[in-house]
Amino acid sequence: MQRSVVLVKPDGLQRGLIGEIVTRFERKGLKLVALKMTKLSHEVLDEWYAHHKEKPFFTGLKAFMMQTPIVAMVWEGLDAADTIRKLVGVTKGRAAEAGSIRGDFAMSQSNNLIHASDSVENAEKELKLLFGKDEIFSYESGVDCLVYSNEERGQK
Numbered sequence: 474m475q476r477s478v479v480l481v482k483p484d485g486l487q488r489g490l491i492g493e494i495v496t497r498f499e500r501k502g503l504k505l506v507a508l509k510m511t512k513l514s515h516e517v518l519d520e521w522y523a524h525h526k527e528k529p530f531f532t533g534l535k536a537f538m539m540q541t542p543i544v545a546m547v548w549e550g551l552d553a554a555d556t557i558r559k560l561v562g563v564t565k566g567r568a569a570e571a572g573s574i575r576g577d578f579a580m581s582q583s584n585n586l587i588h589a590s591d592s593v594e595n596a597e598k599e600l601k602l603l604f605g606k607d608e609i610f611s612y613e614s615g616v617d618c619l620v621y622s623n624e625e626r627g628q629k
Contacts, residue, residue, distance in 0.1 A: 481616035
């Protein structure tokens with residue numbers, strides 16, 4: 474199973490959308506394996522957004538991400554990174570597909586409620602930046618047999 478990182482950004486926290494966001498992933502059949510509220514440091518944000526470091530909006534992005542705590546989660550499932558990105562919707566909220574989290578709740582490109590890892594490689598990097606090994610849990614879910622076929626779960 475693949476793991477992917479999701480952050481509920483300060484605007485999502487302040488708007489009271491954490492429960493709605495968690496519910497969307499649970500209803501899809503993804504499994505929550507880590508969850509915490511945390512403040513992001515300059516160091517973490519410099520590494521997290523290293524690809525934006527030279528862009529004019531970088532300072533404002535960091536300030537936005539540090540204005541309140543964020544809620545960090547790790548979700549697990551088959552093709553988790555791609556599945557989560559579809560549930561989240563495109564970056565610009567007002568252009569996001571109806572039915573996606575951003576499509577239903579966001580209007581802005583920057584205040585777009587949520588971050589989701591864009592690849593398995595980035596998910597692994599992000600996971601290590603925010604979570605210790607003792608904060609991520611492996612467990613058998615009682616509904617795994619209802620979410621995936623036996624073949625998908627590696628059973629005969």
